[in-house]
Amino acid sequence: xxxxxxxxxxxxxxxxLAEGDWARAMVGYRQALDIAEAPQALEGMSWAALGLNDGxxxxxxxxAAYRLxxxxxxxxxxxxxxxxxxxxxxxxxxxxAVARGWRQRARRLLxxxxxxxxxxxxxxxECWAPLAYGENPTAVQARARKAxxxxxxxxxxxxxxxxxxxxxxxxxxEGRIEEGMARLDEAAAAVLGGEIEHEIWALAVxxxxxxxxxxxxxxxxxxxxxxxMRQMADRLRHTGSQAICRAHYAAVMISCGDxxxxxxxxxxxxxxxxxxxxxxxxxxIVNLAELRRRQGRLDEARDLLRRAAWHxxxxxxxxxxxxDAGQLRESGExxxxxxxxxxxxxRLERIxxxxxxxxxxxxSGARKQAAxxxxxxxxxxxxxxxxxxxxxICLAKAALARACGDLERAxxxxxxxxxxxEQSRAPxxxxxxxxDLADVLAALGQPAxxxxxxxxxxxEFNRLGAAxxxxxxxxxxxxxxxxxxxxxxxxxxxxxxxxxxEILNLISRGCSDxxxxxxxxxxxxxxxxxxxxxxxxxxxxxxxxxxxxxxSSGLL
Numbered sequence: 001x002x003x004x005x006x007x008x009x010x011x012x013x014x015x016x017l018a019e020g021d022w023a024r025a026m027v028g029y030r031q032a033l034d035i036a037e038a039p040q041a042l043e044g045m046s047w048a049a050l051g052l053n054d055g056x057x058x059x060x061x062x063x064a065a066y067r068l069x070x071x072x073x074x075x076x077x078x079x080x081x082x083x084x085x086x087x088x089x090x091x092x093x094x095x096x097a098v099a100r101g102w103r104q105r106a107r108r109l110l111x112x113x114x115x116x117x118x119x120x121x122x123x124x125x126e127c128w129a130p131l132a133y134g135e136n137p138t139a140v141q142a143r144a145r146k147a148x149x150x151x152x153x154x155x156x157x158x159x160x161x162x163x164x165x166x167x168x169x170x171x172x173x174e175g176r177i178e179e180g181m182a183r184l185d186e187a188a189a190a191v192l193g194g195e196i197e198h199e200i201w202a203l204a205v206x207x208x209x210x211x212x213x214x215x216x217x218x219x220x221x222x223x224x225x226x227x228x229m230r231q232m233a234d235r236l237r238h239t240g241s242q243a244i245c246r247a248h249y250a251a252v253m254i255s256c257g258d259x260x261x262x263x264x265x266x267x268x269x270x271x272x273x274x275x276x277x278x279x280x281x282x283x284x285i286v287n288l289a290e291l292r293r294r295q296g297r298l299d300e301a302r303d304l305l306r307r308a309a310w311h312x313x314x315x316x317x318x319x320x321x322x323x324d325a326g327q328l329r330e331s332g333e334x335x336x337x338x339x340x341x342x343x344x345x346x347r348l349e350r351i352x353x354x355x356x357x358x359x360x361x362x363x364s365g366a367r368k369q370a371a372x373x374x375x376x377x378x379x380x381x382x383x384x385x386x387x388x389x390x391x392x393i394c395l396a397k398a399a400l401a402r403a404c405g406d407l408e409r410a411x412x413x414x415x416x417x418x419x420x421x422e423q424s425r426a427p428x429x430x431x432x433x434x435x436d437l438a439d440v441l442a443a444l445g446q447p448a449x450x451x452x453x454x455x456x457x458x459x460e461f462n463r464l465g466a467a468x469x470x471x472x473x474x475x476x477x478x479x480x481x482x483x484x485x486x487x488x489x490x491x492x493x494x495x496x497x498x499x500x501x502e503i504l505n506l507i508s509r510g511c512s513d514x515x516x517x518x519x520x521x522x523x524x525x526x527x528x529x530x531x532x533x534x535x536x537x538x539x540x541x542x543x544x545x546x547x548x549x550x551x552s553s554g555l556l
Contacts, residue, residue, distance in 0.1 A: 076116055086099040123146040137173040144170060188206070249265055296471075301321050312342065354380060402440060435476065443533050496534060
């Protein structure tokens with residue numbers, strides 16, 4: 001066969017690739033390569049293989065094309081292969097060091113070259129991974145602006161739209177919400193207006209927009225974009241994006257309390273990741289661990305997070321699990337570990353860990369530390385007005401108010417948090433706020449209202465299938481009934497209930513919370529709450545001070 005025939009086969013294969021017919025394109029490129037080993041055919045084959053989720057062929061074809069382009073002195077095309085190989089090594093193999101090496105090679109090959117789209121694409125790819133893993137948003141914005149400048153000079157709509165979306169998400173991460181969402185909305189409008197040349201990049205824009213909605217905790221808006229992205233990914237048969245949108249959608253469903261749908265969606269996401277980008281399955285695994293945590297299946301949640309230990313959110317998940325188990329020290333260590341991985345400029349990504357640290361410090365009696373972290377939390381949240389995020393901040397304020405002995409303010413903050421979570425369609429979070437509210441109401445001597453809130457929380461936990469918290473509500477109800485009976489029988493001047501004196505006795509003997517829990521047959525979480533109430537009722541800052549005052553007053 002002649003070179004003319006090879007050119008004809010190459011044109012037909014390029015046409016099939018443009019139509020999304022990956023299999024026909026692959027056949028055409030193979031036939032063209034049987035005639036002559038042309039780098040253009042190898043490059044086309046890499047894109048067809050990407051559509052077929054054949055990562056091994058993608059990498060082989062691009063490396064072969066890279067060598068031929070270098071041999072011919074076409075450094076710009078070689079750089080194009082190098083930078084996409086960087087993304088391939090991330091997506092298919094999870095080898096981040098190799099990926100960085102390929103991008104550095106592309107950067108060097110483009111030095112001194114005339115302006116070309118490759119320079120814009122390299123800037124895009126250099127900030128794609130950092131966006132996903134919570135790196136410095138200021139550096140991401142600088143690269144995005146570089147890509148945007150290239151796109152505007154070359155009038156390249158694909159690079160322009162992606163650069164706008166990336167810069168928008170980085171602005172959101174930095175806490176400049178209005179500015180960031182404006183850029184993301186502009187990018188989405190360009191996509192919906194048909195301005196991009198290659199429809200596949202619409203999926204990336206939608207993905208960045210969904211990330212932003214999740215980070216500002218705008219659950220309803222995220223759900224709408226998830227569905228649009230899912231429909232487009234299914235139509236384009238793009239397996240990797242099918243996995244991403246399902247993982248995002250499952251996170252929304254977890255928050256909204258549709259756990260059955262979330263579980264099925266996560267199973268689909270994992271299957272799609274395994275068929276396309278296995279290393280990226282950590283996103284779905286971390287979300288599944290969060291579902292298991294809320295269900296009270298803490299050991300399963302821990303095991304899942306160990307499988308995705310490299311993912312930054314794994315440390316946050318372990319911190320939340322430890323908190324649920326009453327292990328405050330471990331929770332604090334894991335949340336510190338998470339925050340060390342997230343730059344201070346990346347404000348939104350830090351918010352869940354900061355909220356958790358306020359709770360930990362408040363329960364531990366570290367009031368100044370709790371106040372300092374709350375100030376950082378409020379600064380990070382800025383002017384974000386989503387009810388879900390405002391509810392989270394109310395929880396943190398309630399914890400601090402309670403630690404400071406201001407039970408009336410704690411009550412109001414817990415009530416506001418429950419209302420905001422209800423408004424956000426976040427039933428699990430609302431029920432948890434009600435459970436905390438019940439404890440404060442009981443301490444305020446309002447057992448009837450405390451019981452009402454606990455029963456409401458129990459109903460929601462039972463509906464959701466949150467087994468651990470369902471059990472905890474039963475313990476809280478029993479404790480409310482116990483305290484009601486003790487108050488009826490105790491002298492008006494008694495500063496502590498018999499149960500609280502019992503716990504204080506064990507503290508004075510040097511017992512840990514776990515030992516107290518085992519001795520009395522109650523959870524560590526209940527022990528923490530009793531200790532917090534003891535400190536409040538005795539108006540002392542530490543356990544040692546409570547023991548000393550109790551001993552001097554004859555309670556011990």
